[in-house]
Amino acid sequence: MGSNRYEFIAGELRQQIATGGFSAGDQLPAESELTKLFGASRPTIRDALSMLENEGLIMRLHGRGNFVRHTSGQITYAADSLSGDRRAAVNAAIEVSVSIRETAAGKELASLLRTPPATALIEYAFLSHHMTFPYALARVYVPCDVARLDIPRASGSPLGDEVLDRLEGAGIHVANRASRVTARLPDAEEAWTLRIGTGTPVLGIERVSTNVAGRVVEASLLTLPGHSAEAVFTAHATTPAPDLEGAR
Amino acid sequence: MGSNRYEFIAGELRQQIATGGFSAGDQLPAESELTKLFGASRPTIRDALSMLENEGLIMRLHGRGNFVRHTSGQITYAADSLSGDRRAAVNAAIEVSVSIRETAAGKELASLLRTPPATALIEYAFLSHHMTFPYALARVYVPCDVARLDIPRASGSPLGDEVLDRLEGAGIHVANRASRVTARLPDAEEAWTLRIGTGTPVLGIERVSTNVAGRVVEASLLTLPGHSAEAVFTAHATTPAPDLEGAR
DNA sequence: GAGTGGTCTAGACCACGAG
DNA sequence: TCGTGGTCTAGACCACTCA
Numbered sequence A, B: 001m002g003s004n005r006y007e008f009i010a011g012e013l014r015q016q017i018a019t020g021g022f023s024a025g026d027q028l029p030a031e032s033e034l035t036k037l038f039g040a041s042r043p044t045i046r047d048a049l050s051m052l053e054n055e056g057l058i059m060r061l062h063g064r065g066n067f068v069r070h071t072s073g074q075i076t077y078a079a080d081s082l083s084g085d086r087r088a089a090v091n092a093a094i095e096v097s098v099s100i101r102e103t104a105a106g107k108e109l110a111s112l113l114r115t116p117p118a119t120a121l122i123e124y125a126f127l128s129h130h131m132t133f134p135y136a137l138a139r140v141y142v143p144c145d146v147a148r149l150d151i152p153r154a155s156g157s158p159l160g161d162e163v164l165d166r167l168e169g170a171g172i173h174v175a176n177r178a179s180r181v182t183a184r185l186p187d188a189e190e191a192w193t194l195r196i197g198t199g200t201p202v203l204g205i206e207r208v209s210t211n212v213a214g215r216v217v218e219a220s221l222l223t224l225p226g227h228s229a230e231a232v233f234t235a236h237a238t239t240p241a242p243d244l245e246g247a248r
Numbered sequence C: 001g002a003g004t005g006g007t008c009t010a011g012a013c014c015a016c017g018a019g
Numbered sequence D: 001t002c003g004t005g006g007t008c009t010a011g012a013c014c015a016c017t018c019a
Helices: A005-018 A031-038 A042-054 A107-113 A161-169 A188-194 B005-018 B031-038 B042-054 B107-113 B161-169 B188-194
Strands: A058-061 A065-068 A075-078 A094-104 A120-130 A133-143 A176-184 A202-210 A216-225 A229-236 B058-061 B065-068 B075-078 B094-104 B120-130 B133-143 B176-184 B202-210 B216-225 B229-236
Touching: A005 A031, A005 A042, A031 A042, A042 A058, A075 A216, A107 A133, A107 A202, A107 A216, A133 A161, A133 A188, A161 A216, A176 A229, A176 B176, A176 B202, A188 A216, A202 A229, A202 B176, B005 B031, B005 B042, B031 B042, B042 B058, B075 B216, B107 B133, B107 B202, B107 B216, B133 B161, B133 B188, B161 B216, B176 B229, B188 B216, B202 B229
Parallel strands: A075 A229, B075 B229
Antiparallel strands: A058 A065, A094 A120, A120 A133, A133 A216, A176 A202, A176 B229, A202 A216, A229 B176, B058 B065, B094 B120, B120 B133, B133 B216, B176 B202, B202 B216
């Protein structure tokens, strides 16, 4: 494979994982063991393991060991239309826990929601688990004076769709929704929460929903591990008169 | 800052870059020099520098040195509507080079374009530079039997919009466009081309355009460094009922 | 050839998790 | 307490760039 020592070792381990030599959930040999198996020093072994971790193939747990990840669930964030299929497509065996708290908008959130700083918000934090390990983090914010929604409970969607449904149910209709997508590294807290390495790319999605009056009624911050998530957007030209500005 | 040695060092350097101690384009002290300045060993120094590289703050050039990046241009990929403002918002002083070649669809491209394998394609490869360094890579594919477009030349948009315009100009209208966005690590070739580290997250965009008949007329693979790119998508509530509120 | 970063070693000690 | 990974050291040698 690679010409470097650590790339070669990473390739070997990668192949053993792919071909079933190590299965999902298996613990890899201890790093001290791998140094003997490959005849390399520990930093070299660890460089190789870091590659696999950043690719999402293994999970490294301090004091416990290195484990092959369950590569099952690919999350798809779809925002085709407002009323259509915006559900996240996920596998079964999902556990979503929701925590709700009231907070005041910081500088960043205030800018996102276009409210004065310190505006009272309700935060709905969704953390999803699959096979006892987390794989998606969604924080949904609704200004207190827009709605105080009923508790969505532990529910189906890991991406906070429940809140959008309740908004609709409360007669608050979304006319416009903008999503800003970035690829970045997780901060320390996100990495801890999602059990990923600080070098694992994450897909960050900032979603802002506004009503017909242009008022922001909901904003969300989604953090998804890059190796198990994708976002899909579709644009149609078929609508009768969507283009207010003339075609070119 | 961080409790670890390398995180602390990274924080110090980060601050010196932010506050102008080191300016864009400046060369950092040699790593051997930094070991003396911080009283740390070289691997520790290099761990810190790796963090800065992956954050997009510095560029590491083998045999030359470590340099502060020009943090200027933030690329915005916008796909709000088909006829609206899908232009990439970029700064001035951009240089876009285009290379065109005919190729046969591999397995992956064939699946993307929904054509049989080995279908003849034309590839338009856009590589954009800013301050002599690359910052965006776009590969646009059009089946040969759809169109053989005039050379777009070195043109404005770094994301291949020129091809879309020429398609429109050739009477080939796009009815539907799907974008798939992922956060991932670059492969070796991409990292080399974009002058980023292999640990720097990239924003990957797969865009597929179809005509009214459902035929794929264009597909694109965009690779953008995560630290200097974002993708923005907007959905309007184009409900079946005619929308009376036109102004916003 | 001089100076730079890229790779690798063979240890050491610390922090964490579980019995 | 023990085995695990996390951090760090003080070197070595190689590969690349440029004068």
